[in-house]
Amino acid sequence: MTINVPGRFEVGTTVVRRHVWGGKVWSAMPYRVLEDVGDYLTVASWPGLRGLVSTTWIKAFLDDGHGRDQTIQELASGTWRLGWWAWQGTTVRSWYGLDAYFTVRQYFDADRRPLSWYVDFDLPKQRTRMGIDTFDLLLDLVAEPDLSRIQWKDVEEYEHGRRLGLIDDRAHQGVLAAREEVVGLIESRQGPFAHDWSPLPLEGWRTPVLPVDVRSGAVSSGLWIS
Template sequence: MTGAPFTPGSTAVRRDIAYGRVWTAMPYTVLADDGATLTLTARPGTECRAPSSWTTSRRAGDVAARKRGIDDLAARHWELDHWVWRDTVVLSRFATGEPYSVHRFLTPEGRPLRWYVNFERPYRRTAIGIDTLDLFLDLVITPDLSAHTWKDEDEYAQARRLGLIDEATHRAVDAARDLALVQLRDRTGPFAPDPDAWTLPPAGPLPVLPPTALSAPAETR
């Protein structure tokens, strides 16, 4: 990392970047940043961008459209659509060098709903936030950490068939799966006891995507 950490209360944009183009872009509010671990939050009403295949699947409950989006990504042809984050508050933790991020979902009133481990490429800091790439596989965990289920394994398999996940990346994901499960079992890393883990962040202005968010990948921060 170069430059100063992001200031609490400022905006940081999480982007998925594929083939030099923006796949998703969502602004978050920074809660904390020590230069190694970045903690963000998003609330209902936050405007973001996502592939039209994904927004169609969300609006219509069309699973096939979501799978077509993976085909579009492999073909390097997609269109971005507007999307508004809704229903939940999310607290997100991104750690330098880790092949996944960890998210805690709450109701707008602060009731814990679930933990969510999103497997992705280790992030790269930019002038406006962080760039990564979602690797489709997810781990969903109950609020009390007592049970978990794997999500979107079929999408991960589809991405492997299409060459989006090469063998080296697959081995890295397998190692990351094992690490996440060990941390969950031992209550270490992001799952270590933390009295503030489910604290609802104070309300404030919703973050806004800067004009540069949909441009080519920004310079490293």
């Protein structure tokens, strides 16, 4: 069951996170809600969840990242096709700050031992009747489980996205501010980084699936934040 906007999503509800550019869905993944307090939403995902994503991205992922430039070119051109992709290997808790230019993830192995923190820099999220819409801004950060060390990822891809017009000046300023905010939260162990590493309560939860109309109702542009 899904609560209609502007209501919150109940624990255990299936929600869909979509990345949208130019009014077209770039990727869509189903999750189960762990918590929805209004200004942020935490969700769970685990091996076997099936979503839709660019077929070029799938090919690059299977080829150890080779071809990522083509994926970004395709995104800028708006000519991608979607294919089915099954999440494998790790269980993930994701924190979506609705007004934030970033998303924080905790990764666990098959025995639910912590592997890493991962930060995706993305647009502030827009609630929809099925979940949330956003747009991945290509830059990432990885941190050790104890937050003792961080590493920036995909800086060159971010710059490439800037050159192609995927990330305009407004979004760029949002990312610059978010970078400082994230580093500060990591250093102080606050915000989403204050959450503990307790095992996810997944026993008895059925695997969520995408709704049949997941490609409909997308926002008109990748940069729709007012």
